[in-house]
Amino acid sequence: MSEDKSQVIIIGGGIAGSAAAYRLAKAGREVLVVEKGETPGAKNMTGGRLYTYALENLMPGEWADAPLEREVTREILMMMTVDDSFAVDSTFGSLSQQSYSVLRSKFDAWLASKAEEVGAMMIPGSTVTGLIIKDGKVSGIKIDDEELEADLVISAEGVNALVAERAGLIKPVNVKDIAVGLKYVYKLSESAINERFNTVSGKGVAMLCAGECNKGISGGAFLYTNKESISIGLVVDTQGWKDSKLPLVEVAEEFKQHQALARYIEGGELIEYSAHLIPEGGYQSLPQLYSDGFIVTGDAAGFVVNRGLTVRGMDYAIMSGIAAAETANEAIEADDYSKNFLKRYEDKLKPLVLKDLETLKNSHDYIAHTHHMFTTYPTLITDIMKNIYEVDGNPTKRITGLVKQSIVGKVHYFDVFKDILKGGKSL
Structure with a gap:
């Protein structure tokens, strides 16, 4: 040189x-x-x-020796309320391209x-x-x-x-084009991770959450399994966080203690804590x-x-x-x-x-500014599934009746239709 x-x-x-x-x-x-x-x-x-x-x-x-953690073979999407959660757990064995936690x-x-x-x-x-x-x-x-x-x-x-x-x-x-990410890494044995996530060594899980985890702030939560640790944290829209006036660390602590997630990191040793700005404009x-x-x-x-x-x-x-x-x-x-x-x-x-x-040029605007995205909809979805599963000795209702029961008084049907249509075009 x-x-x-x-x-x-x-x-x-x-x-x-x-x-x-x-x-x-x-x-x-x-x-x-x-x-x-x-x-x-x-x-x-x-x-x-x-x-x-x-x-x-x-x-x-030439990348065979890259220090990748686990191949993501399961995708979990979780909706959360204060007390409940509903998750869609998907396993794909035939994706043409791999992804790994790192x-x-x-x-x-x-x-x-x-x-x-x-x-x-x-x-x-x-x-x-x-x-x-x-x-x-x-x-x-x-x-x-x-x-x-x-x-x-x-x-x-x-x-x-x-x-x-x-x-x-x-x-x-x-500031409107930036999100804040907050992340914790908990050390756990490989065998403990395999057992908790019903997986095997080398294979792992990616989980995204919406609802109570963010206290209504636009954004979401994530969890990734590594070889001998779990990465868990939040992403929040900066403007939404500013408007909420909520201490982000306290939001994260409550999120980690939610019964749907606490079991995954129970007994783990916190070995890393970090925060980062994310460009989402x-x-x-x-x-x-x-x-x-x-x-x-x-x-x-x-x-x-x-x-x-x-x-x-x-x-x-x-x-x-x-x-x-x-x-x-x-x-x-x-x-x-x-x-x-x-x-x-x-x-x-x-x-x-x-x-x-x-x-996907409209995705950030849709996610950040859809009023019910991180409050009403996660609660509705969780309530609908809870009502479907609940057996209390009263006459059974059709699913359409249960859906109507969950929606009435919480959101207008036209708003739901508009959000679905806009989401299909934006995402």
Whole structure:
């Protein structure tokens, strides 16, 4: 690597940054990754779940040693009230693409090491404080008083993309486009997890919850089984949380004590606690993805989709890292780092990442602003099922009568119809 200038500098050693670094180094390019954490992954957090098609795209046939936790073979969707819960438990044995639970501290460190193995240089424990801009082009980074020059800079800063924001290359994140994730990891033996979730080693469960778990705040709760731990937590809409004036930690503590969930973590040792901002503004809130000498990837670009039943971000981070690396490689070949040339990055994102964000562009608005989504509907569904199962010695009612009994006085039928129709178009 030249002592005076790198071909590419990447800000952030998370999934997007390390994916870009791996691809660039594999192609023989000079790439430097500057990571704020003491080690890659030390400060990163996710629910979390990774769809492995992205890994296959990044390193075809070469990710067998990735520190993935359990393959997700069961999907549980749970509706919760104060005292009750109703869950739909689905098992799929024939999905064409795999997904696994992951722990970011392990996975990010592994991915960064893969990038280093093929020639990328990592500088951990260093905070980028600014960009070098010459004649309107990004020409490097600043770490306090030190300047490091590069032909191209890739931002993989995460949702708080302060370097790009302070340089005026992207707009500040709007509070309405952000969610807050709160996560706990409980250590349990592999055998205990297998027994509690009726599964076997290597196979696991993804659970999403709605209703009482969020105290009416837009969002939901999650649970993922790892090899020898359970990840459990909440995601709440930031504006909804602000309006509720509820202490989020207290909401989370009550959620963990709910009888439907407490049994899964009973006796477990709390080994990790973290919180994280999540970009959920979607397609309408995307920043400028490229400028002269500059590309934005992953969470910094807002590449996250929440459609209620699934939340995706890590796979998009990898795919955007690949697209950034391919664009950087072409720019180096052409010796052209202009905004006009770097538009190729957006073109490479269109077939999957941008297409998905556009398809689900109304999902965040629907989830965050559907009045009954996280209050009335979970209660209705739970009550309906409770009434169906209850036998109290009175004459039996048809299901239509039980549904009517549960709905009357709580929500207008027309509102239900509108929400169903809107949800079908948005999700």
